[in-house]
Amino acid sequence: MSLHNRVAVVAGLRTPFARAGTAFADLTALDLARACVRELIERTEVDPAWVGTLVMGQVIPSVKAPNLGRETALGVGLPPGVPAHTVNRACASANEAIVQVAGAIGLGHADVGIAGGAESLSDVPILHSRRMARALVAASRAKSLGAKLHAFAGLRLRDLAPDTPALAEPSTGLSMGQSAEKMAKENGITREAQDEIAFRSHRRAAVATDDGRLPAEMCAVHVPPRYETTVSADNLLRRDTTIAALAALPPVFDRKYGTVTAGNASPLTDGAAAVLLMSEEKARAEGYEPLAYIRSWAVAAVDPGGQLLMGPALAIPRALERAGLELADIDLIEMHEAFAAQVASNIQALESDTWAREKLGRESKVGTVDRDRLNVGGGSIALGHPFGATGARVTTTLANELKRRNAHFGLLSVCAQGGMGFAMVLER
C-alpha cells in the first residue's frame, strides 16, 4: 500500500517544559497532554468531528491510565467514536505517534489527526518489591486480622525498599548517561566540544525565547486542583550559563574519567507536545495554510551493547534517500539533544567516510552538518526533554522555522532507548 495523500503539518503546540519535581510536580502526563491538545484544538479551530485518529507517545506510562492517547481524546472532548491509542518508541515516541497518524491520513483512513506525547517524570510509578507485592495481595485476601498480619511475616527490611524505574537499558544495564559517556570516550568527543554544544543550546534557546519564537509554540498550563497558578514559560533555560561555568561542573556518570555532566546532558523534564496533521486536500478545503509537509521518514536501530545513541546516524541517510535528497539539500536540522556527546557522535558519523563505508555501504560521507542550521532555537539540553513529548516539539519547531524562513527542506532526528533512531524530512 502506498500513501496517496500528502500529509500536512498544520500546527503544533507544547506545554512549557519544567524540571521534574517543580512547576508540574502535582500533575500527571495525562493532565499535561489534555492541556496541550485541548488548546491545540482551540487555537486551530479544528472541528473535533473532523478528527479521525489521535495517537500519543509516552515512555513511562501510568499504571492507572496506561492508554494516554485514549484518555486524552476523551478528556479534550473529541467524539467518543474517535479511536485513540498510545505508542512507546522510547524518546522517539511522539515521532512514532506522528508517523502512525500520517500513515492513516496518507492511506485515506482519516483526513485529520492529532499526534504527540507527554511525560511526567514527577509522577513515575514507584513499585514495591515482588515479595512485598505478594504480601500485600495475600493480606488483601486474608479473612482475619491475624491472617493479614501473617501475610507480612518473613518480609526482610530490604523487601520494603521502593523499586523505582531506572533510566537504563534492560539489555545491558547501562544507564543512558553511562552510554553517552561510552560514546564520548570511544569517539574521542572532548569535554570542551560537549560544553560548547550545551552553551550554544542555551544561548540559542534564550534568543528564541526572547524573540517570541518559542513562546508562540507554547500554551499556558493552569495547575489543578485550584487553578490559581499558571505556568507559561519553560523553567530549565539557564541564561547565565557560560563556558567556564559548564567546564567547572563535575562529571556525573564516570566521576573519575568522565566528561558527561549535568550541564551537557538533557535534564529530567515534565511536559507535553502535539501536532495537528491533515491531508493536503482537507487543509486546502478548510482554508488552512500548512506549515510544512511530511516528505519521508525512517527508523533505524543499533545494538544497544555497542554505541547506544547512534540510531540517528543510520536513520538520517535512510530518510534522506527516501526523500530523494542529499544532506546538502537540507536548509534546517533539528537534532534532539539527549546528551551533547550523542549529538557530536552522530554528527561525526555523518561526516565520516569510514562510517559511510562500514555502516551504510556507501562510498563517501553522508555530508557536512552546517552548525548554523542545526537546532537554531536551542535543543533539549536547554529546553528539557519530556521523553514522550520531544518528538512533537522538534517537529513543531522545525515546521515553524521552515515557514518563518520560507525554507524548502527540513530534517529532524531523535535518538531513543533500545538503540533506536528516528529521522524525518519535512518540505515546503
Ligand SMILES: CC(C)(COP(=O)(O)OP(=O)(O)OC[C@H]1O[C@@H](n2cnc3c(N)ncnc32)[C@H](O)[C@@H]1OP(=O)(O)O)[C@@H](O)C(=O)NCCC(=O)NCCS
Ligand atoms: C545529569 C543528571 C543526573 C543531572 O541531574 P541533577 O544533578 O539533578 O542536575 P542539576 O540540574 O541539579 O545540576 C547539578 C548542578 O549542576 C549545575 N548546572 C547544571 N547545568 C548547568 C549549566 N548549564 N550551567 C551552570 N551550572 C549548571 C546546577 O546548578 C547544579 O548545581 P548545584 O549542585 O550547585 O545546585 C540528570 O539531568 C540526568 O539524569 N539527565 C539525563 C537524563 C537522561 O538520561 N535522559 C535520557 C536521554 S535519552
